[in-house]
Amino acid sequence: MANYRPEMTDAGIHSLHETTVLDEHGEVREISLTGERPLTIYLDKREIVTLMTLGSYPELLTLGYLRNQNLVDHIEDVVSIQVDWDVESVVVTTRRAKENLDQLLSKKIVTSGCGQGTMFGHVMDSLSELSLQCPSFSADSIYQVLNALSEYNEMYKKAGAVHGCALCTGEDIDIFVEDVGRHNAVDAISGWMWLNGVTGDNKVFYTTGRLTSEMVIKVAQMQVPLLLSRSGVTEMGLRLARQVGIGMVARAKGRHFLVYSGQQEFTA
């Protein structure tokens, strides 16, 4: 595991911008703004997508995006990932392009606009075969993760307008990613897991964002059996989590949280 590494740039940026605003009394205040930059992915010289990102982990984001969209099958197929912010792009070279790449890209016609389209249908099919086992967990174990996470959320505290996601093993934070979109943060974590040969079992996935169906689907694809969120849950997100067997703890703030799924594994 984790022996193979593509040739990669290390072009992560921490973009905080200062700007001058007026408060409600008309007083001038200096505040920090979250950066947001376009990053266009080229896969074997083909333009695939432009993502709007904070830019902290552009290589991991690219890897995770290609993995989650099924555009590359194995990490070993990736020869190099070269980010160049001057031209706001990342160039990915693979050993062999997927034969049905045209077909995969054309199918995405109906998945644009933040909807899920036919991809959604396919993923739903694959989910029906997936069965995870939510581990036993206690209120103390949840508090431990939340405590460990409280040191993070750095950009959020400074400038807001980002979502944070983390992969945790017990109370250890494996990786914490903030980005302007939840999707990007999840994709970057997925890319990190791929690169490091890390599987989802015995992990906890944390997000500041809402647990909609698409978030649960992504976490299920990563095979993480326990999901923790500061925010709320949609009915479909919950239904999918219960179907796959993912434990779901949400509205986790301060000393409060609610257990939505995996209740039989929970000890107060």
Added chain:
Amino acid sequence: MANYRPEMTDAGIHSLHETTVLDEHGEVREISLTGERPLTIYLDKREIVTLMTLGSYPELLTLGYLRNQNLVDHIEDVVSIQVDWDVESVVVTTRRAKENLDQLLSKKIVTSGCGQGTMFGHVMDSLSELSLQCPSFSADSIYQVLNALSEYNEMYKKAGAVHGCALCTGEDIDIFVEDVGRHNAVDAISGWMWLNGVTGDNKVFYTTGRLTSEMVIKVAQMQVPLLLSRSGVTEMGLRLARQVGIGMVARAKGRHFLVYSGQQEFTA
């Protein structure tokens, strides 16, 4: 204005689901969950996209989506919009399909995954020609809008996991839409404006969500000159707002807010 109306269903649903959760003490609690349903848009018998939606305004969402994606040019071209939740779809019939529909759909290959791709590039080009005039506004006028809005955010208060958007004229709320995604809420408001022949001038657009570049672009397309948010702002969102001339007030909660753009029009 607003004389033409396509034949439309009135299939809005208010989907709150009850479920049983455990709190951190292991006590059973009954809570409300936000519904989230797939809605697949068929335009002249072609499958366009599947959106995940709360479902309050499926006809307006469909109209706004087709408008904002430039898939239909004039509201008068739309003959009928028929939502059928039993098959989770909406069938749109137009007088004449756009000639370059294939081309438009194929271009969206690179805009999927919540990125902006080439569509983003095209929209950016069109933005450079756009110039709006932020109106004069005072702290009192902002408080009036916020007060008027406090009665809304109904689903959010009950079940969370939604974003709310509103179009306001002074302190009057023209329309308030909640949905599981910000995009859907904005699209539904755009659909309402199209259907009712309402233009953006003298309006204020409110959102609970963050002001990223894509939100500013959508509001600019709707030609609304003043933007108000409970949440934060990204650097690119601010840059676009200043470029187009849109006033931007964010972090508006309680008695506090910050004026990011249009400061010269603001009176405390």
